[in-house]
Amino acid sequence: MQLHPRHFGRNLRENIVSKLMKDVEGTRSGRHGFVVAITGIENVGKGLIRDGAGFVTFPVKYQCIVFRPFKGEILEAVVTKMGFFAEAGPVQIFVSNHLTPDDMEFQSGDLPNYTTSGGSVKKKIVK
Structure with a gap:
């Protein structure tokens, strides 16, 4: 998760979680399907500064509810x-x-x- 330094401070973790929810919920991937909702944050790692950009990349491990239709599924x-x-x-x-x-x-x-x-x-x- 990339975060601008203006979001640093006492609320750093809350800002990371908020940005994660905004950026990830409602997206899709071929491997996992549609991300319906993030249900929990397992770990927020130490940030790494990106050279020349000033942004910091934080590794975030999270749990979420996904929807992935499968071949042969019966639908109304x-x-x-x-x-x-x-x-x-x-x-x-x-x-x-x-x-x-x-x-x-x-x-x-x-x-x-x-x-x-x-x-x-x-x-x-x-x-």
Whole structure:
């Protein structure tokens, strides 16, 4: 975590934690997923001065809640003539009907779905 010297003083640790929350919460990485919230600070190490910049880099070890969707995860979706719409945490997913197999057809009604020659792909309603 990089911090400008104007934030040094009695509240140094609080300033580091505040900047960490501001910079990290709501971000994403391919390895860990979406950082939802920082839940704890384990350790704030000694700072190292960056040459020529005046900023100080502090190593910070922290715990956080992350959201990472995985392959094969089942999501509730809204089925329309245009395709499938789903949300999973901060992720919004849309699969166009142009990407569905050629043998699938949209069937409107009380429970819209796509049907194939072998039967229908049903939408499960969870209450």
